[in-house]
Amino acid sequence: MKILVSACLLGLPTRYDGRSAADERVLSLLERHDLIPVCPEQLGGLPTPRPRCEIYGGCGWTGKERVLDEFGSDRTENFLKGAETTLKVARLLKVDLAILKSKSPSCGKNFVYDGSFSGRLVPGKGVTAFLLEKNGLKVFEENEVFVNNNDLL
Ligand code: SF4
Numbered sequence: 092m093k094i095l096v097s098a099c100l101l102g103l104p105t106r107y108d109g110r111s112a113a114d115e116r117v118l119s120l121l122e123r124h125d126l127i128p129v130c131p132e133q134l135g136g137l138p139t140p141r142p143r144c145e146i147y148g149g150c151g152w153t154g155k156e157r158v159l160d161e162f163g164s165d166r167t168e169n170f171l172k173g174a175e176t177t178l179k180v181a182r183l184l185k186v187d188l189a190i191l192k193s194k195s196p197s198c199g200k201n202f203v204y205d206g207s208f209s210g211r212l213v214p215g216k217g218v219t220a221f222l223l224e225k226n227g228l229k230v231f232e233e234n235e236v237f238v239n240n241n242d243l244l
Pocket of ligand 1: 099100105106129192195197
């Protein structure tokens with residue numbers, strides 16, 4: 092299978108703090124699948140390291156919120172550009188599904204931070220996860236793929 096994967100899960104130092112979020116379970120998929128790393132926030136033109144960003148509004152991304160950084164600057168356009176470019180990569184390479192990093196304002200699929208920068212999570216999606224799903228791609232968080240001997244992969 093061809094699988095689009097959040098670059099940070101593969102050990103690439105793309106996170107806002109310049110670190111990775113390497114996940115050995117995801118890396119082990121390389122033995123049987125083609126993994127394609129993407130970082131929507133970098134693809135959207137944001138630097139690394141970069142200020143933390145959250146989706147303002149308390150319900151994740153539904154298509155009309157704003158994404159602000161921790162200093163109050165509006166980064167929505169960067170997040171939209173990153174999501175659209177990630178969708179282009181998915182289509183270009185005809186990926187079968189995506190495994191994205193949980194809780195990220197771009198990649199989160201089930202929960203994201205609520206926009207108050209207080210560490211509170213709310214049910215909701217990141218900008219890229221939302222757009223990929225809206226366009227018919229199957230999206231999973233890293234933790235969903237490996238629960239209960241999921242035979243997806
Ligand atoms: Fe990882 Fe996604 Fe954040 Fe990039 S935007 S660092 S891939 S969680």
